[in-house]
Amino acid sequence: MTAHTCNWGILATGGIATTFTKDLLTDPKSRKVDDIQHKVVAVASSSSVERAKAFISEVGADPSQCNAYGSYEEFVKDDKIDIVYIATPHSHHYENALLCLEAGKNVLCEKPFTINEKQSAHLVKVARQKNLFLMEAVWTRFFPITIAIQKLLHEDKVLGKIHRVYSDLSMAFKPDPKHRLYAPELGGGALLDLGIYPLTWQMLLLYQHPDNKKSVPKVTSSLMKTPLTGVDEYTTLILDFEGVHAQGIVTSSLSVKTSEAYCVHVQGEKGSLSIPWATYRPESYVLTLKDEQGKLGQPETKVFEIPGHGMFWEADACARGLRDGKKELERCSLDESLLTMRIMDQVRYSNDFRYPENLEAVRSDA
Secondary structure, eight states: OOOOEEEEEEOOSSSSHHHHHHHHHHHHHTOOOOOOOEEEEEEEEOOOOHHHHHHHHHTTOTTSOOEEEEEEHHTTTTTTTTTEEEOOGGGGHHHHHHHHHHHHOOOESSSSSSSHHHHHHHHHHHHHHHHHOOEEOOOOGGGGHHHHHHHHIIIOOOTSSSSEEEEEEEEOOOOOOOSGGGGGGGOOIIIIIHHHHHHHHHIIIITTTTTTTOOOOOEEEEEEOOOSSSSEEEEEEEEEETTEEEEEEEEEESOOOOOSSSSSEETEEEEEEEEEEEEESEEEEEOOOOOTTSOBBOOEEEOOOOOOSSSSHHHHHHHHHHTTTOOSOOOGGGHHHHHHHHHHHHEEEEETOOHHHHHOOOOOTO
16 A cells, blocks of 8 residues: 655744654654655745755755745745644734635644634634635644543543543743743743643543533633733633533643643542643553552553654644545544633633733634
8 A cells, every 4th residue: 555645834943843843754654654654845934945944954854845935925825735734833823824724725733723712713614615624733632642541531431430630731931021931922821832731631531521422611710820921820720521520620830840740630430540741742641440449559550652752643643634535633623622712711811811902813804
């Protein structure tokens, strides 16, 4: 069988773009994939064509088969591109994704999808009108360990009924008004940049639980702003999933670091399952089951090897989706991305936290 080749265009040349593209160009056989291969055919930098060329060299793409652009407007005209990976800060996702979609390009856009649900909904509307593929790049959803954990809890029901899921992603940053995480004009704050990962685990484990039947959770929250710039420094969500009668607790912070021992902790009637650091790049889980007397037994650890950084699994899924004529993927559906954005909107707005008006805006024809 001949492997399907997916031709990628990379929009932006920062750190996340470098990591993604290097993963993209690793040998698929290293992760036991033989039906898909990836090729980078175009790279765009908003600063200069020289920066785009330097990026091509840095990631190891073939410069003879990869076009370099110094503007996004020229980049989206390249007819060799099958799909665009958008790696700009999330403050720019809406305008960048809209540019690509309106140029007829399929899109994989970094998370969070946009600044708010209205912007995400507009992107979805355009993609569906133009019959284009669109997905939020929530790479953690595509890890083999993530799929294995869902099977254990949803199908095998190793913990029986799930009572509670706690998930956290917090990192201690030096307070700096110039850092993007502290900048309101760049969509800074703990929730959108960090909190989306622990929120994703709640969606994966409780929202997608078969017994929940995709019932939308009741959300209560608390948010503390940093005096430095007014973005959220600490954010906590409590999610009541009535469908499974379970509660999810999500925390994120810019000032403390997540416990190394576990960043996700699932408690059920038959024991617990914990995922050690990192929330976004899990490599192992620890399963601790109760004996017949109800006492916790010895923890069992399962380790999953990652032959790279791990961003290639979502890229493989996108390539297969394009090959098979799909416009979205069930594993990271557009409806679920919209719900995730809606929850984060609710948290921000109910705690009197909005970004500058121009950043929250949606184009008039949306």
